[in-house]
Amino acid sequence: MPKAPKPQLVSANDLLEGHVLYLGREGVWTTSRQQAAVSTDKDELDALAAKASATRQVVDVAHVEVTLEDGGTPRPVTLREVIRDRGPTNRPDLGRQADPTLLQTGSEAEGTAHV
Amino acid sequence: MYSYDEFDRTYVKDRVATFRDQVARRISGALTEDEFKPLRLQNGIYLQLHAYMLRVAIPYGTLNSAQMRQLAMIAERWDKGYGHFTTRQNIQYNWPKLVDLPDILDALADVEMHAIQTSGNCIRNVTADHFAGAAKDEIEDPRPAAELLRQWSTDHPEFAFLPRKFKIAVTGAEEDRAVTRAHDIGIQIVNNEAGEIGYKVIVGGGLGRTPVVGVTIRDFLPKEHLLAYCEAILRVYNLHGRRDNKYKARIKILVMEEGLDSFRAQVEEEFADLLERHHGPSLIPDPAVVERIEQAFAPPAFETLPDTDDALDARLTNDPAFAEWCQVNLTEHREPGHTIVSISLKPVGEAPGDASTAQMQVVADLAERYSHDEVRVSHEQNLILPHVAKRDLPAIYDALKGAGLATANINLIGDIIACPGLDYCALATARSIPIAKDIAQHFADSAYARTIGEMKIKISGCINSCGHHHVGHIGILGLDKGGKENYQITLGGDHTQDLQLGQRLGPGFDAEDVVPAIERLVETYLGLRQDKDETFLKAVKRVGIQPFKDALYPPKESARAA
Numbered sequence: 001m002p003k004a005p006k007p008q009l010v011s012a013n014d015l016l017e018g019h020v021l022y023l024g025r026e027g028v029w030t031t032s033r034q035q036a037a038v039s040t041d042k043d044e045l046d047a048l049a050a051k052a053s054a055t056r057q058v059v060d061v062a063h064v065e066v067t068l069e070d071g072g073t074p075r076p077v078t079l080r081e082v083i084r085d086r087g088p089t090n091r092p093d094l095g096r097q098a099d100p101t102l103l104q105t106g107s108e109a110e111g112t113a114h115v
Numbered sequence: 116m117y118s119y120d121e122f123d124r125t126y127v128k129d130r131v132a133t134f135r136d137q138v139a140r141r142i143s144g145a146l147t148e149d150e151f152k153p154l155r156l157q158n159g160i161y162l163q164l165h166a167y168m169l170r171v172a173i174p175y176g177t178l179n180s181a182q183m184r185q186l187a188m189i190a191e192r193w194d195k196g197y198g199h200f201t202t203r204q205n206i207q208y209n210w211p212k213l214v215d216l217p218d219i220l221d222a223l224a225d226v227e228m229h230a231i232q233t234s235g236n237c238i239r240n241v242t243a244d245h246f247a248g249a250a251k252d253e254i255e256d257p258r259p260a261a262e263l264l265r266q267w268s269t270d271h272p273e274f275a276f277l278p279r280k281f282k283i284a285v286t287g288a289e290e291d292r293a294v295t296r297a298h299d300i301g302i303q304i305v306n307n308e309a310g311e312i313g314y315k316v317i318v319g320g321g322l323g324r325t326p327v328v329g330v331t332i333r334d335f336l337p338k339e340h341l342l343a344y345c346e347a348i349l350r351v352y353n354l355h356g357r358r359d360n361k362y363k364a365r366i367k368i369l370v371m372e373e374g375l376d377s378f379r380a381q382v383e384e385e386f387a388d389l390l391e392r393h394h395g396p397s398l399i400p401d402p403a404v405v406e407r408i409e410q411a412f413a414p415p416a417f418e419t420l421p422d423t424d425d426a427l428d429a430r431l432t433n434d435p436a437f438a439e440w441c442q443v444n445l446t447e448h449r450e451p452g453h454t455i456v457s458i459s460l461k462p463v464g465e466a467p468g469d470a471s472t473a474q475m476q477v478v479a480d481l482a483e484r485y486s487h488d489e490v491r492v493s494h495e496q497n498l499i500l501p502h503v504a505k506r507d508l509p510a511i512y513d514a515l516k517g518a519g520l521a522t523a524n525i526n527l528i529g530d531i532i533a534c535p536g537l538d539y540c541a542l543a544t545a546r547s548i549p550i551a552k553d554i555a556q557h558f559a560d561s562a563y564a565r566t567i568g569e570m571k572i573k574i575s576g577c578i579n580s581c582g583h584h585h586v587g588h589i590g591i592l593g594l595d596k597g598g599k600e601n602y603q604i605t606l607g608g609d610h611t612q613d614l615q616l617g618q619r620l621g622p623g624f625d626a627e628d629v630v631p632a633i634e635r636l637v638e639t640y641l642g643l644r645q646d647k648d649e650t651f652l653k654a655v656k657r658v659g660i661q662p663f664k665d666a667l668y669p670p671k672e673s674a675r676a677a
Binding site for chain 1: 141148164165167210211214466537538543546548549600
């Protein structure tokens with residue numbers, strides 16, 4: 001029996017600055033993971049990404065598997081994507097985790113030391 | 116130190132100008148990412164997990180103080196206030212912005228540095244013994260040969276698109292501190308029976324997913340034939356190296372598949388052809404060029420000094436921490452009254468190889484004032500002041516201590532090599548830095564570390580082996596096992612002239628179980644060593660891995676794991 005498709009979002013890096021971006025529900029690239037478009041339909045996400053490419057130059061576009069928290073916020077599943085989302089675990093002063101406006105609430109505020 | 120001539124200067128500046136134009140065209144959309152990516156890689160720029168990464172070449176790991184200050188300035192102005200020194204004697208910046216990279220490369224060019232050939236399937240930055248020109252066991256300074264190879268290999272049109280990347284290391288000493296047997300080509304300076312100085316040439320070594328110990332292809336090569344012989348090796352590799360499979364494309368695979376005798380015969384034929392029939396004269400370096408290079412690396416004007424110093428002796432008597440640092444971090448220098456200072460970039464709690472802007476500035480100041488304006492970067496991710504008068508040690512130690520750089524752990528268990536791992540690297544499968552930090556923290560008691568004695572722990576966060584785990588006395592390889600970090604442990608690796616690959620002990624460990632495992636290995640060693648002079652590696656060589664395997668996998672656990 002085929003496995004049910006898992007929820008995904010689309011992520012990339014900003015061309016100019018290199019930092020991590022997410023494809024938002026409005027079809028624009030955003031630094032906010034909460035606003036990321038999540039779908040089990042890869043084609044739907046790809047169509048949204050194609051629309052977004054006109055708004056901001058990005059590189060290394062990739063699908064990222066996520067789970068949805070109670071509030072609906074998508075959270076990356078793999079350690080690689082968790083670290084990519086937050087920053088290096090040995091330097092909490094660096095990366096997205098260093099910017100409070102990009103941090104999530106609840107369980108994610110605990111950091112990645114024990115992910 | 117080698118200084119650029121007008122050709123070098125113009126060449127590097129032109130490359131920056133070209134890249135500035137390429138960046139502008141990428142930003143304007145005139146170049147696609149597919150078109151731009153190989154261009155940025157040719158300038159040492161990768162895209163990692165969080166940002167771009169710039170890898171700067173430090174030829175043979177040698178810097179002057181102006182260059183080190185410029186590296187510090189770049190870290191402060193365009194990055195996050197630190198740089199990461201690597202196992203190939205380079206420095207990497209983890210956070211540059213694309214728009215700033217042309218300015219960064221321009222700033223590097225101002226101090227005769229660049230990032231050319233720090234990426235891609237070309238001949239990479241040539242590395243060398245970090246004690247070059249200072250070590251007592253040295254036959255000859257390896258850097259003139261390394262510089263000659265650098266000039267020959269830079270922008271070499273025939274070798275710009277090899278089957279895979281190609282790394283060359285040179286050593287001039289009996290003790291191999293440059294890991295030459297784990298390079299595509301290793302060059303060792305030797306004397307022949309007639310007392311002439313030449314090169315032993317080693318080929319086909321490498322770590323990565325298929326670790327191979329390099330083999331000697333030539334016992335003695337006359338010095339003037341260095342470039343021709345390397346050109347012959349590269350030609351055979353370029354022609355026959357596999358391009359159908361990235362994982363079988365390194366020269367080590369070709370040498371293994373062909374067999375050394377067959378590979379050597381092809382190289383010798385090509386070598387003879389190069390010398391005798393075609394372009395030979397161009398591959399015999401102009402003696403004037405060689406002379407200029409050798410002069411650039413002539414020993415500094417050392418003072419004539421007694422081998423002891425009263426003030427130093429008094430400090431050694433009265434300051435145990437200073438005495439410990441001197442005991443651990445100094446290496447014998449060829450000149451009386453002088454010493455080699457290793458500056459550990461492995462303080463407890465920090466990532467191996469990281470140095471802040473302020474620390475780089477302190478090292479630059481110390482090099483300028485006390486070490487004939489020279490700094491070295493070691494493949495073990497430490498910095499070296501190669502030419503220090505012993506009388507200056509107290510002042511140097513005090514300055515290092517003030518900068519958090521006086522950790523006395525060189526060659527001890529806290530002196531760990533670790534690649535950036537999954538905290539930064541897009542290729543990594545597990546984290547390296549937190550494992551290194553946990554081990555360093557656990558063994559932070561310096562008395563215990565000295566009781567253990569010489570210990571080389573090397574950690575890689577993936578099979579590509581940037582952390583040299585295959586040649587660690589204890590090697591740790593981080594992998595992804597079902598979505599969880601898992602660490603395999605190898606034992607008995609040796610990075611020296613007796614290069615040996617470690618043997619895997621058994622199933623891997625979860626991250627939190629690595630430190631207890633290392634502790635069990637250490638306790639096993641301390642329990643079975645014959646005396647204090649029997650180092651961990653010697654003990655492993657004497658008794659084999661079984662006692663250590665038993666310590667990690669008691670019979671009951673072994674049965675369950677099977």
